[in-house]
Amino acid sequence: MQRRDFFKKLGAAAAVAAVTPTISFAADAKKPSGPNNLSFKAAVDAVTGGKTPVVSSKIKLKVPEIAENGAVVPVTVEVESPMTEADYVKAIHIFATENANTRCIDVHLTPANGKAMFATRIKLGGTQEVATVVELSDGTFITASQSVKVTIGGCG
Amino acid sequence: MGKRKSLIKIKPKKFKDGEIVKVSFMVMHPMETGMRKDKKTKEIIPAKYINKVKFSYNGKVITTMTVWESLSTNPVFTTYMKINGKGNLTVTYTDNTGEVNEHSKKIKPKG
The missing domain is CATH 2.60.40.2470 (SoxY domain)
Incomplete structure (x- = not known):
């Protein structure tokens, strides 16, 4: 693997890691969890x-x-x-x-x-x-x- | 727990036998949902809300209510009732923690 490719992959992985937690967090924040959750x-x-x-x-x-x-x-x-x-x-x-x-x-x-x-x-x-x-x-x-x-x- | 402050209001104040009157029951209660955090200790405040209310008039059940945590702090329950002779209007309410309280008011129709 060339050095250039390695950095490209690393960058992509970092971007995914940075984006995913924020998305899941936003979804959690939308639906507050209570003891008697009911839609x-x-x-x-x-x-x-x-x-x-x-x-x-x-x-x-x-x-x-x-x-x-x-x-x-x-x-x-x-x-x-x-x-x-x-x-x-x-x-x-x-x-x-x-x-x-x-x-x-x-x-x-x-x-x-x-x-x-x-x-x-x-x-x-x-x-x-x-x-x-x-x-x-x-x-x-x-x-x-x-x-x-x-x-x-x-x-x- | 000590006795909670509560109030029964009847409108109009002077009523006759057979008249339909408005009855409001107010009670001082925190109605905690169990989803709020204490700002200082960061601990969840345990749920405490009224879950059952019963209006009875001379031993006869008029209205029963099943309540969840979405009601406001110090809730008010307003409904109508037909006056049927002298007697007592009793409101019994239960907590999700098992606290049972009662409030009654004498009813004296005039004329």
Whole structure:
């Protein structure tokens, strides 16, 4: 092997070694690891049992379009329902699609609630979509979602 | 652990029997995700979050909730409830570390 070729190979190997760790590190940083990691699709499947929820205008999902602080984002879910024994909202599930654990809260309601509404405050890791899946008493699932821009550190 | 600070708010304040009122339950809780590091010691702060909340009214369960760590520090749970006579509204909440607490409020409908 000539001296020139040897240096060429050495340079190529060094370049690969320099680039690969940064790539893998960036991929790790994107997905924060938590004890209860769960992707959005897996979370929805766990709730609906494999059924695909239908997008419905019956749900009113109130989330701010721009959240100044990702640690406190108010979420309100209201569903049009008579809330009688025959027809009521069984459960409201709230998801943050890009968090490490996408499930936020499952609320199981009864006709004694009188009105199908639930409000809370959630944490968001960054700009993402907030989704809700609602289970009705006849076993069907409806859904709604809205994107939230989280502006940590100013201009975002 | 000592007793946590918590509060039950009912809106409107004066209500009649059979009326549907808004009920908010607030609790002081760190809701630690288990993913945050202590800045000084560089150690991961262990997870501590509420995982179960139950609203019951005169012994009858109205609403149950399963909670994960994505809820804010000092969470608020707001929902509606139908008033059905005098009694107690009791909120029971459980921690992932096994801490169980309870808060109850007397309900007195007028008229």
